[in-house]
Amino acid sequence: MARYVATDNNITINGSDFSGSIAAVTLNTTAEEVETSSFGNDWRSRVAGLKDASITLDFHQDFGAAAVDATLWPLLGSQATVVVKATSDSTGTGNPAFSGVFLVTEYNPFENSVGDLATLSVTWPLASGSGITRATS
16 A cells, blocks of 8 residues: 555454544554763764553444444543554555554533534543554464
8 A cells, every 4th residue: 555545444342343424534653752862972872661552432422322422432441442544455565554453531521612523532641551563464
């Protein structure tokens, strides 16, 4: 897959497909910057430290059975496995699946004003020390 327009992202939460309820996804991965400079150096030096991740999901709110609210409300304060793929095609080298276990630290059932589309946004930190996996098969 070369350049593409994100129209078919595939996002599952604990195995349930929420692709049709999510308008935006950001999987943020970082590595800490640890300074190793010492006396006598003219320039700073650094190495990579611990890695971290978080995921931000922008939902279209839905209060139906087995929909957004029914799934996210009971997860508050627990962990959820989230898998993100560029498309709904099978996982492969051109469509890797990124997955991680995240701590569900927030859920806002209502984030809208009168006349707005009912949406909500959550950002969850990585919960598992196993990090983010990238599967290609």
